[in-house]
Amino acid sequence: MEAEALVTSLRNQLVDLLGRDTVVTEPHDHEPYCRDWHGDMTSAAVAVLRPRDTGEVAAVVRACRTLDLDIVAQGGNTGLVLGALPDRPERQVVLSLERMRHIRSIDEDDFSAIVEAGCVLEELKLRLEERGLFFPLTLGAQGSCRIGGNVSTNAGGVNVLRYGMTRELVLGLEVVLADGSVWDGLSTLRKDNRGIDLKQLFIGAEGTLGIITAVAIKLSPLPERIETALLGVGDLHTAIALYRHARRACCDLISAFEFMPPSAFTLAREAQPDLPLPIATDYPAYVLIEISSSGLIDAKQLMEGLLEQAMEESLVLDGVIATSQAQARQLWAIREGMNEGQALRGPHLRTDISVPLSRLAEFVAEIGAELDDALPQCLAVAYGHVGDGNVHLNVLPPAGATLAERHALIGQAKKMINFRVDHYHGSFSAEHGIGRLKRDEFEHWISPVHRRLLEALKRAIDPEYRLNPGCQLPSITAR
Amino acid sequence: MEAEALVTSLRNQLVDLLGRDTVVTEPHDHEPYCRDWHGDMTSAAVAVLRPRDTGEVAAVVRACRTLDLDIVAQGGNTGLVLGALPDRPERQVVLSLERMRHIRSIDEDDFSAIVEAGCVLEELKLRLEERGLFFPLTLGAQGSCRIGGNVSTNAGGVNVLRYGMTRELVLGLEVVLADGSVWDGLSTLRKDNRGIDLKQLFIGAEGTLGIITAVAIKLSPLPERIETALLGVGDLHTAIALYRHARRACCDLISAFEFMPPSAFTLAREAQPDLPLPIATDYPAYVLIEISSSGLIDAKQLMEGLLEQAMEESLVLDGVIATSQAQARQLWAIREGMNEGQALRGPHLRTDISVPLSRLAEFVAEIGAELDDALPQCLAVAYGHVGDGNVHLNVLPPAGATLAERHALIGQAKKMINFRVDHYHGSFSAEHGIGRLKRDEFEHWISPVHRRLLEALKRAIDPEYRLNPGCQLPSITAR
Structure with missing residues (x-):
C-alpha cells in the first residue's frame, strides 16, 4: 500500500x-x-x-x-x-x-539520411524507395520496429551477408547521455577518422550507455531487379558449399541466403494451410536465395547461370526460380510461415547461434544428434541466415506437454546447446542481443578481463547506473 | 648529464x-x-x-x-x-x-584469417592471394605498413568505397591492456551480438587505449578480372555525378574511383620523366576508375557498358581502358607519381579532408578560389578518393620559397582550409587519424560533451595515462 x-x-x-x-x-x-x-x-x-x-x-x-x-x-x-x-x-x-518519427533529411546525392529514433523501419524504407534509395536493413518486425531500437540492438536480418549488420549502416548518432547532455555525432561523412569512434559505444549497448535520439544512415542504390529461388539441396554442408560458390560466381550480390529443413513446409502449412508449395517437400534441406541487381547487371542471368553451375557440380538437386513478384512472396511466405507455425506449437526454445561458417554443418549435425538422442520427444529445427554462420536452432516440445514439462525440456535443451556452442567458439547471440533473457549465458561466457572492461565503461559513461539497469550484466548495471 | x-x-x-x-x-x-x-x-x-x-x-x-x-x-x-x-x-x-608477423591461421571456408599485429600488409595480401582469398585493404604504404597499425589507425585507402575502412574488415582483436592483462576478443564470427562491441574501442584509437597484438580479419573472394580506365571529365561535379551513375550501373562493384586534376600529369612526370601519358593532358579533370569482378560477372563488359552510357550522357569526355596489366599499372603510376612529384617540390601542406559527397564539388571550388585569391604564388592540388567524399587538398609553395616562407604559407593555407571544412561540416582527418600532427585541429573541433566522453573513456581504460600520451588529445592523455 x-x-x-x-x-x-x-x-x-x-x-x-x-x-x-x-x-x-x-x-x-x-x-x-x-x-x-x-x-x-x-x-x-x-x-x-x-x-x-x-x-x-x-x-x-x-x-x-x-x-x-x-x-x-x-x-x-x-x-x-x-x-x-x-x-x-x-x-x-x-x-x-x-x-520522434521525423525524417530530418534525405540527401540523394550523398546516399544518406538523418532520421529520428522513433521512425518505423518499414515507413522509412518506403519513403526512401520513392526516391530510388535503399536502406538495406530487412527484418520480420520491420512494420513495427523503430530505427533507434535497431541501432541500440545492432539488428541483423536477411540482408546482412551483403550489406552488414546495422552497425555498418550507421554514419552518425545523436545520443542523450545519463546526465541529460546531448552528444551530437550526427555526421553523414562516409570517412571520418577523428580519433576514437564514439558512436560505436552506443550501437548494440541496448540503451545501457545512452539514449539514441537520431541516426544518420548510409543508403544504397535501390535494386532494380530481384530474383528469388527455392532450392533443394543434399544437406547443410552442401548448402554452405553452394554459398561459397555463389559468393565468387555472383560477386557477393547475393542479398539473402536462408537455410530451411523439410519441416519448414509442415510448420508453414500449420500456420497457413493454403500456402502453395512449389517444390517437392522431401529433399534433405532447402535454400531460399535472393540475388538483386541494378543497372548493367542482370540478376536473372546471374541466378540462371549460378543454378546451372550448381546443378553441374551437384550442389543443388532441384530448384524453382520465382517468375513473378507474387511467386517470390510465396517463397518467402514459407520462410516466414515457418516462424508462425512454431509459435502455434506453444512455448519452445528459440536460439540465435553463430559459429564459424567452416564448422557450422559439423556443429548442427553434432548437436542435432545429441538432441535426438537425449530428447527424442522434441522436434529440433535448424534454419536461418547460414551465409553469416548464423542459425536459429529451435527445440519444440511435443504437443501434449504441460507448461512445466515444456520449461523442463527447454531448460535441458538450452544447456546442451550452449555447451556445444562454447565448444565451437560460437556465439549464443548472433543477432538478438543480451537484454534480460540472455544475462545468465552472458555472465557465464565473459572472461574476467572482458568484465572489467565493461564495468569500467559503464562506470565511466553512466556513473549512477541509471540507464537500463538489469540489462546485459545485472551485476554491473544494477545499483 | x-x-x-x-x-x-x-x-x-x-x-x-x-x-x-x-x-x-x-x-x-x-x-x-x-x-x-x-x-x-x-x-x-x-x-x-x-x-x-x-x-x-x-x-x-x-x-x-x-x-x-x-x-x-x-x-x-x-x-x-x-x-x-x-x-x-x-x-x-x-x-x-x-x-610479431606470424599468420596464425587462414580459414578458406570461413573467409577469415588470424594474423599478428606486425604482419606486413603486402605480405599478408600475397599469402592470401595464393589461396584465392582477398584482403581488400590497399594503400600506398602496403609494402611497409603492418596490420596492427592499420587497425589502430582505422586505415582507409583506395578500396574503401567497395569494402569499407579497416574497421569493417575486422572481426576480432587481441589487445594487451594498460595493466598488462590480455583481452582475448579474437573471434572470427561474422555475426556476434553479445553486448557492447569492445573491439570498436581500440580501432582508430592509435594505441591510446590498448596495444593490438593480433587481428581476426574478414576476407573476400579474390577478384578474377580487374578493369582499369583513365577518363577525362568536365569537372569535379561531373566526376561525382559519374560516380553516382556508376554505383547503380555496376551494383557497387567499383573498387576504386580516384579524382585527379591536370597538374597530376605534370607532377607525375617530375617524379618519373619517362612515364607514358595515355590520354590528352588538357581535360579539366580526370578520373581513374577500377571495376573488379569474379565468376559470372564480366568486368570488361561492365566497364565498356558504363563508359558507353557515360559518354552518351556527357559525363565523360574521353577515356582509355587499359588493355593489359602493364597498362593498368601505368595508369596507377600517374596517381602514385603525383604523390612523389609533390614530395620533390619540398615541404608543402598535405590535407586529408572529407565533406558530404553532395557538397564536395562546391567545397573544392570555393576553397580553390579562396586559395588562388589569397595565395596566388602557391599551387593547390585537389585529388583523391572522391567516391567517399574524401579529397586530399594540398598546397605547394613556389619553388624559390625559403623554409620560413613555406611554413608561413602552409600555416595560412591550413587555417583557410580548416575554416571552410568546418563550415561544410566536414572532417579535417578523413582517413589519416589525429596522432600528434592534428592535435590542434582536434582540440578546436571537439565539443565539451565529446571531450568529456573521451576523458571518461581514457580514465576508465588507461587510468595511469601510460599508453601513447600526447597522441590525439594531450590535455587528457598526458600525465
Whole structure:
C-alpha cells in the first residue's frame, strides 16, 4: 500500500516536471510498453514517458535523476531478449521514442539520411524507395520496429551477408547521455577518422550507455531487379558449399541466403494451410536465395547461370526460380510461415547461434544428434541466415506437454546447446542481443578481463547506473 | 648529464627485466623508429622494445609500469600524423610489433584469417592471394605498413568505397591492456551480438587505449578480372555525378574511383620523366576508375557498358581502358607519381579532408578560389578518393620559397582550409587519424560533451595515462 502511494506520488511529480502530454500515468495504458513481443512476459513501470524531441528526452533524463528513477528506453518494443522491458516496476520508467518519427533529411546525392529514433523501419524504407534509395536493413518486425531500437540492438536480418549488420549502416548518432547532455555525432561523412569512434559505444549497448535520439544512415542504390529461388539441396554442408560458390560466381550480390529443413513446409502449412508449395517437400534441406541487381547487371542471368553451375557440380538437386513478384512472396511466405507455425506449437526454445561458417554443418549435425538422442520427444529445427554462420536452432516440445514439462525440456535443451556452442567458439547471440533473457549465458561466457572492461565503461559513461539497469550484466548495471 | 644518466639507468633496468634480445638500447639503432614516414620529424626514446609474442608484450607493459615509463606502440611506422612517434624521449619507449608477423591461421571456408599485429600488409595480401582469398585493404604504404597499425589507425585507402575502412574488415582483436592483462576478443564470427562491441574501442584509437597484438580479419573472394580506365571529365561535379551513375550501373562493384586534376600529369612526370601519358593532358579533370569482378560477372563488359552510357550522357569526355596489366599499372603510376612529384617540390601542406559527397564539388571550388585569391604564388592540388567524399587538398609553395616562407604559407593555407571544412561540416582527418600532427585541429573541433566522453573513456581504460600520451588529445592523455 505504501509502495503504491509512492509510485502514485512519483507519477504526479513526473507530470509536474514534464507535463501531462509526455507522461502516460494510467497503468492500463502501460500494457503495450510492458509486454514483450512474444507475449511471454509482462511487467509494469512507474510511468511511460513519450517525449517529442531531443530536448524533451534530455528533460526526461533530468527529471528521472531528480526523482531517482531509472530509465528503460524503448523503440518499437519488438526485441526478442527483453532488453526494453522494465523489471523493477517501482523504480523504472519506460522512455518510449515512438513520437520522434521525423525524417530530418534525405540527401540523394550523398546516399544518406538523418532520421529520428522513433521512425518505423518499414515507413522509412518506403519513403526512401520513392526516391530510388535503399536502406538495406530487412527484418520480420520491420512494420513495427523503430530505427533507434535497431541501432541500440545492432539488428541483423536477411540482408546482412551483403550489406552488414546495422552497425555498418550507421554514419552518425545523436545520443542523450545519463546526465541529460546531448552528444551530437550526427555526421553523414562516409570517412571520418577523428580519433576514437564514439558512436560505436552506443550501437548494440541496448540503451545501457545512452539514449539514441537520431541516426544518420548510409543508403544504397535501390535494386532494380530481384530474383528469388527455392532450392533443394543434399544437406547443410552442401548448402554452405553452394554459398561459397555463389559468393565468387555472383560477386557477393547475393542479398539473402536462408537455410530451411523439410519441416519448414509442415510448420508453414500449420500456420497457413493454403500456402502453395512449389517444390517437392522431401529433399534433405532447402535454400531460399535472393540475388538483386541494378543497372548493367542482370540478376536473372546471374541466378540462371549460378543454378546451372550448381546443378553441374551437384550442389543443388532441384530448384524453382520465382517468375513473378507474387511467386517470390510465396517463397518467402514459407520462410516466414515457418516462424508462425512454431509459435502455434506453444512455448519452445528459440536460439540465435553463430559459429564459424567452416564448422557450422559439423556443429548442427553434432548437436542435432545429441538432441535426438537425449530428447527424442522434441522436434529440433535448424534454419536461418547460414551465409553469416548464423542459425536459429529451435527445440519444440511435443504437443501434449504441460507448461512445466515444456520449461523442463527447454531448460535441458538450452544447456546442451550452449555447451556445444562454447565448444565451437560460437556465439549464443548472433543477432538478438543480451537484454534480460540472455544475462545468465552472458555472465557465464565473459572472461574476467572482458568484465572489467565493461564495468569500467559503464562506470565511466553512466556513473549512477541509471540507464537500463538489469540489462546485459545485472551485476554491473544494477545499483 | 643527470638526465642522460637516468635514461641509461632505465635502459639497463629494461634489459634486466626483459632480456637483451627484446631491448634495443643503442640510440643510433633507434633512428628508424624515431623518424616519421615523411622524414619531417625526428625524435628519440628511452629504448625501443621488440617483443616476439603476446606474452612478451604484456611483460613489456608490466616492466614499463614498474619503471614508470610510457609506451608508444608502433607498427610499420608509416603513419602520416606522428601517432607512433615518441615526443618525450626521457620517459617514453617505442614498443615495436615488428617481430610479431606470424599468420596464425587462414580459414578458406570461413573467409577469415588470424594474423599478428606486425604482419606486413603486402605480405599478408600475397599469402592470401595464393589461396584465392582477398584482403581488400590497399594503400600506398602496403609494402611497409603492418596490420596492427592499420587497425589502430582505422586505415582507409583506395578500396574503401567497395569494402569499407579497416574497421569493417575486422572481426576480432587481441589487445594487451594498460595493466598488462590480455583481452582475448579474437573471434572470427561474422555475426556476434553479445553486448557492447569492445573491439570498436581500440580501432582508430592509435594505441591510446590498448596495444593490438593480433587481428581476426574478414576476407573476400579474390577478384578474377580487374578493369582499369583513365577518363577525362568536365569537372569535379561531373566526376561525382559519374560516380553516382556508376554505383547503380555496376551494383557497387567499383573498387576504386580516384579524382585527379591536370597538374597530376605534370607532377607525375617530375617524379618519373619517362612515364607514358595515355590520354590528352588538357581535360579539366580526370578520373581513374577500377571495376573488379569474379565468376559470372564480366568486368570488361561492365566497364565498356558504363563508359558507353557515360559518354552518351556527357559525363565523360574521353577515356582509355587499359588493355593489359602493364597498362593498368601505368595508369596507377600517374596517381602514385603525383604523390612523389609533390614530395620533390619540398615541404608543402598535405590535407586529408572529407565533406558530404553532395557538397564536395562546391567545397573544392570555393576553397580553390579562396586559395588562388589569397595565395596566388602557391599551387593547390585537389585529388583523391572522391567516391567517399574524401579529397586530399594540398598546397605547394613556389619553388624559390625559403623554409620560413613555406611554413608561413602552409600555416595560412591550413587555417583557410580548416575554416571552410568546418563550415561544410566536414572532417579535417578523413582517413589519416589525429596522432600528434592534428592535435590542434582536434582540440578546436571537439565539443565539451565529446571531450568529456573521451576523458571518461581514457580514465576508465588507461587510468595511469601510460599508453601513447600526447597522441590525439594531450590535455587528457598526458600525465
